[in-house]
Amino acid sequence: MDHYEMKLTLKVWRQANNKSKGRFETFQVDGISSEMSFLEMIDILNERLVVEGQDPIAFDHDCREGICGSCAMHINGRPHGPWHATTTCQLHMRAFKDGDTIVVEPWRANGFPIIKDLVTDRSAFDRIIQAGGFISVNTGNAVDGNALPINKDNADASFAAAACISCGACVAACKNASASLFLSAKISHLGLLPQGQPERHKRVISMVAQMDKEGFGSCTFTGACEAVCPKEIAITNISRMHKDYLAAGLSADN
Amino acid sequence: MLDAKIPAGSLEKKWSDYKNHVKLVNPANKRKLEIIIVGTGLAGASAAAALGELGYKVKAFCFQDSPRRAHSIAAQGGINAAKNYQNDGDSVFRLFYDTIKGGDYRSREGNVHRLAEVSSAIIDQCVAQGVPFAREYGGLLSNRSFGGTQVQRTFYAAGQTGQQLLVGAYQALERQIALGNVKMYTRHEMLELVQVDGKARGIIAKDLVTGELERHFGHAVLLCSGGYGNVFYLSTNAMGSNTTAIWKAHKKGAFFGNPCFTQIHPTCIPVTGEHQSKLTLMSESLRNDGRIWVPKNLNEERKPFDIPEDERDYYLERRYPAFGNLVPRDVASRAAKERCDLGYGVGTSKQAVYLDYAAAIKRYGEIEASKRNLGNVDAETITKMGKEVVKEKYGNLFDMYEKITGENPYVVPMRIYPAVHYTMGGLWVDYELMTTIPGLYALGECNFSDHGANRLGASALMQGLADGYFVIPYTVGNYLADEIRVANIPTSHPAFEEAEKAVRERIEKFMSINGKQTVESMHKRLGKIMWDKCGMARNAQGLREAIEEIRQLKKEFWSDIKVTGVINDFNPELDKAGRIADFIELGELMCMDALQREESCGGHFREEFQTGEGEADRRDDQFMYVAAWEHVSGGWQLHKEDLVYDVVKPSQRSYK
Numbered sequence: 001m002d003h004y005e006m007k008l009t010l011k012v013w014r015q016a017n018n019k020s021k022g023r024f025e026t027f028q029v030d031g032i033s034s035e036m037s038f039l040e041m042i043d044i045l046n047e048r049l050v051v052e053g054q055d056p057i058a059f060d061h062d063c064r065e066g067i068c069g070s071c072a073m074h075i076n077g078r079p080h081g082p083w084h085a086t087t088t089c090q091l092h093m094r095a096f097k098d099g100d101t102i103v104v105e106p107w108r109a110n111g112f113p114i115i116k117d118l119v120t121d122r123s124a125f126d127r128i129i130q131a132g133g134f135i136s137v138n139t140g141n142a143v144d145g146n147a148l149p150i151n152k153d154n155a156d157a158s159f160a161a162a163a164c165i166s167c168g169a170c171v172a173a174c175k176n177a178s179a180s181l182f183l184s185a186k187i188s189h190l191g192l193l194p195q196g197q198p199e200r201h202k203r204v205i206s207m208v209a210q211m212d213k214e215g216f217g218s219c220t221f222t223g224a225c226e227a228v229c230p231k232e233i234a235i236t237n238i239s240r241m242h243k244d245y246l247a248a249g250l251s252a253d254n
Numbered sequence: 255m256l257d258a259k260i261p262a263g264s265l266e267k268k269w270s271d272y273k274n275h276v277k278l279v280n281p282a283n284k285r286k287l288e289i290i291i292v293g294t295g296l297a298g299a300s301a302a303a304a305l306g307e308l309g310y311k312v313k314a315f316c317f318q319d320s321p322r323r324a325h326s327i328a329a330q331g332g333i334n335a336a337k338n339y340q341n342d343g344d345s346v347f348r349l350f351y352d353t354i355k356g357g358d359y360r361s362r363e364g365n366v367h368r369l370a371e372v373s374s375a376i377i378d379q380c381v382a383q384g385v386p387f388a389r390e391y392g393g394l395l396s397n398r399s400f401g402g403t404q405v406q407r408t409f410y411a412a413g414q415t416g417q418q419l420l421v422g423a424y425q426a427l428e429r430q431i432a433l434g435n436v437k438m439y440t441r442h443e444m445l446e447l448v449q450v451d452g453k454a455r456g457i458i459a460k461d462l463v464t465g466e467l468e469r470h471f472g473h474a475v476l477l478c479s480g481g482y483g484n485v486f487y488l489s490t491n492a493m494g495s496n497t498t499a500i501w502k503a504h505k506k507g508a509f510f511g512n513p514c515f516t517q518i519h520p521t522c523i524p525v526t527g528e529h530q531s532k533l534t535l536m537s538e539s540l541r542n543d544g545r546i547w548v549p550k551n552l553n554e555e556r557k558p559f560d561i562p563e564d565e566r567d568y569y570l571e572r573r574y575p576a577f578g579n580l581v582p583r584d585v586a587s588r589a590a591k592e593r594c595d596l597g598y599g600v601g602t603s604k605q606a607v608y609l610d611y612a613a614a615i616k617r618y619g620e621i622e623a624s625k626r627n628l629g630n631v632d633a634e635t636i637t638k639m640g641k642e643v644v645k646e647k648y649g650n651l652f653d654m655y656e657k658i659t660g661e662n663p664y665v666v667p668m669r670i671y672p673a674v675h676y677t678m679g680g681l682w683v684d685y686e687l688m689t690t691i692p693g694l695y696a697l698g699e700c701n702f703s704d705h706g707a708n709r710l711g712a713s714a715l716m717q718g719l720a721d722g723y724f725v726i727p728y729t730v731g732n733y734l735a736d737e738i739r740v741a742n743i744p745t746s747h748p749a750f751e752e753a754e755k756a757v758r759e760r761i762e763k764f765m766s767i768n769g770k771q772t773v774e775s776m777h778k779r780l781g782k783i784m785w786d787k788c789g790m791a792r793n794a795q796g797l798r799e800a801i802e803e804i805r806q807l808k809k810e811f812w813s814d815i816k817v818t819g820v821i822n823d824f825n826p827e828l829d830k831a832g833r834i835a836d837f838i839e840l841g842e843l844m845c846m847d848a849l850q851r852e853e854s855c856g857g858h859f860r861e862e863f864q865t866g867e868g869e870a871d872r873r874d875d876q877f878m879y880v881a882a883w884e885h886v887s888g889g890w891q892l893h894k895e896d897l898v899y900d901v902v903k904p905s906q907r908s909y910k
């Protein structure tokens with residue numbers, strides 16, 4: 001792979017805190033190698049800012065391997081940037097060319113208030129899980145792992161949904177800022193397994209109620225969420241959730 | 255004087271006897287007892303869930319914005335358990351034995367046997383929580399093999415085992431939060447331990463959003479804060495992984511066990527330049543099918559696929575014909591370093607070796623051709639079919655490699671190099687996971703307990719969940735049973751006042767230095783010293799130099815760093831300053847530990863102590879002990895816990 005160096009213009013959203021007004025700030029960065037990751041490019045800019053005595057750009061990140069779901073940048077109008085099925089931290093600079101201008105913003109949604117610059121508060125996702133995204137089994141209560149064979153297709157589909165990393169890109173991409181893809185991934189993960197059946201109806205009702213309470217919008221099936229999901233969570237999960245929701249409404253035992 | 259409190263009796267009865275006689279706390283009293291848990295990765299989240307279920311009042315802390323993002327999420331390969339579902343001869347004893355041997359006879363028999371005993375229940379618990387482990391067509395759980403064993407006992411969920419296990423524990427934890435049994439503090443960092451009359455009674459934590467300091471009381475404090483591999487700057491750990499929680503405890507009296515025992519993983523994506531912020535692991539499973547080599551010629555200029563077979567050095571196969579590419583991690587890493595040090599490395603930096611799938615692609619292609627009865631097929635078709643098989647087995651890893659390097663590993667051999675991955679050392683704990691401070695416990699990677707001088711693959715997840723789900727719920731009760739008469743200590747107590755004051759002064763100091771160097775650049779320099787002199791190979795002279803250099807660095811740090819922003823704000827730069835200050839001190843202790851251990855064992859390789867063939871020379875007569883370091887004013891004092899092997903007979907590991 002041939003490497004090259006770039007000079008770039010960055011327009012980055014700066015906002016001191018939840019109460020203040022934000023604005024774009026423009027930076028020129030040069031000497032950026034195509035081998036760097038996007039976050040390493042921001043690191044270089046931040047190092048420079050610290051040396052100059054300015055406040056570095058705040059952003060969430062941790063694993064830098066595309067699995068923890070911390071990183072969350074809206075890059076050139078798309079959550080996580082231009083690459084398919086890729087988190088911000090896995091995006092590399094060879095996606096850009098010399099002279100490019102890159103616009104970087106935080107997730108924008110009522111459910112995700114801004115904390116600072118590119119950092120948002122995604123604790124609403126935890127509260128949605130608290131509302132029912134679990135199987136109620138206390139430690140030590142389990143039967144042998146193989147006492148309950150699970151059809152491989154269901155197990156695989158459950159796993160595919162459980163691959164969600166709770167980054168919130170689906171919300172950021174949705175014009176209604178709906179959290180339906182996130183929520184439905186959990187409904188499928190647990191609902192496709194026999195262990196998840198006893199609480200299936202109760203789960204969907206209370207999780208949806210919590211989503212509404214957190215200020216996320218409703219789903220109008222535009223498919224924008226699926227297109228940006230770094231883990232390729234399928235929109236069919238939302239259909240499954242809706243079916244479960246209807247069934248739960250009809251059944252007496254929710 | 256160090257008492258590990260290993261129960262008497264035969265090895266296989268120790269844990270059940272312990273459980274039968276341990277003190278209990280009745281439900282009404284549990285409700286009155288508060289437990290602080292610092293860290294909610296696999297160890298902390300499982301402990302918080304389990305203790306919440308029991309009815310204790312739990313307060314849990316993590317620095318990420320959600321417990322689901324702890325570093326445990328990144329684990330790829332799998333989790334071991336002695337289920338013997340494969341009927342291939344596995345048992346609790348074998349898992350115990352493999353772990354002791356893999357650790358190069360530097361761990362405790364009693365602890366490791368307990369770990370093997372509870373391993374099976376971990377899988378059951380996770381399945382019940384809905385963890386979607388890989389399954390066979392019959393619907394039963396699937397297993398694969400990992401290094402250092404001859405049975406298939408590794409349970410997995412594609413290349414995302416850590417994520418699935420952590421999500422399971424996280425959901426159990428969130429359920430307890432919803433039930434009001436656990437109160438969760440995200441974006442909080444513990445910055446000090448509070449002791450009253452010698453016992454751990456609380457912490458000072460910083461709200462990372464507002465910058466405010468908080469005081470929290472607990473009848474007991476559990477540290478579950480993960481490993482400290484980031485002392486090397488570059489490692490496979492998450493960016494935020496740090497030593498601060500255990501370091502604060504260490505400075506308040508908790509002994510530190512085997513700090514120098516570090517695992518360097520042989521297969522990681524190599525460093526590309528100064529900008530590099532972290533290293534990415536390529537799973538150990540790749541060594542099942544990949545062949546590792548370097549050119550035989552120095553200054554080789556040709557592309558790898560243009561180098562003929564007889565001009566390649568498959569050095570692992572050459573040196574270790576019995577195990578070949580599947581030697582344990584420590585051995586494989588050192589062998590790569592040996593080649594690169596002599597100038598045979600590949601890539602622009604020359605600090606890499608090839609991990610080549612060409613032979614595997616051909617082999618799998620031929621198997622496919624014969625399975626499908628295709629008769630004589632051309633090489634191209636074979637390659638195509640072979641690639642499909644490889645893709646099914648390792649596709650996600652190959653994709654990750656391509657995303658990072660921009661190279662297609664199906665065509666060009668991957669370039670890999672060893673990287674810091676895991677720390678076997680950590681706070682010294684006894685059989686009950688209690689540190690040398692009464693009421694202070696350490697669980698998961700942040701303790702030193704079970705892996706000796708080298709950890710086997712897929713055993714860290716097992717240990718974290720064993721500690722949290724199945725060990726601490728018993729052992730903490732044994733302590734708390736005597737604490738039921740202790741009323742909550744108000745956080746206006748002078749011990750809290752003083753601890754908070756110390757934290758505040760330290761933060762103010764960081765802000766006031768106003769020097770020229772960034773904290774990040776200091777971290778890089780520390781990492782370089784550690785990697786060069788306390789990394790894959792160590793010697794007395796280098797370690798002495800490292801200690802001097804680190805002391806110098808520490809002086810520079812405290813006189814010349816620059817931290818921007820203000821105290822009462824979301825200020826990651828300031829948080830980083832605190833973490834790097836602690837790493838610098840830890841680095842010095844690691845070098846001292848490596849210096850005193852005049853032998854080679856597991857991941858600790860002292861160049862002066864090797865056999866004629868360049869293998870580790872363990873010196874059981876003098877070093878069969880745990881090095882437990884006590885922080886004393888002006889330095890450290892070494893204590894030794896002798897390791898006693900009643901059941902296993904230590905022998906020299908050989909993989910030839």
Ligand SMILES: Cc1cc2nc3c(=O)[nH]c(=O)nc-3n(C[C@H](O)[C@H](O)[C@H](O)COP(=O)(O)OP(=O)(O)OC[C@H]3O[C@@H](n4cnc5c(N)ncnc54)[C@H](O)[C@@H]3O)c2cc1C
Nearest residue numbers: 293294295296297317326331332444480698699712714715
């Ligand atoms: C890339 C990679 C792959 C791996 N793959 C495997 C594998 O396949 N199998 C295996 O068995 N092991 C594997 N390991 C090792 C394993 O993942 C870890 O050892 C294990 O997950 C550690 O769990 P833990 O709960 O001890 O710590 P962590 O998961 O690191 O959690 C630490 C917690 O402590 C918190 N914390 C830290 N400091 C503070 C503080 N001061 N204040 C408040 N909170 C704090 C953090 O927020 C976090 O919640 C892998 C490791 C890596 C790096």
Ligand code: FES
Nearest residue numbers: 062064069071089
């Ligand atoms: S930093 Fe973990 S997913 Fe990007």
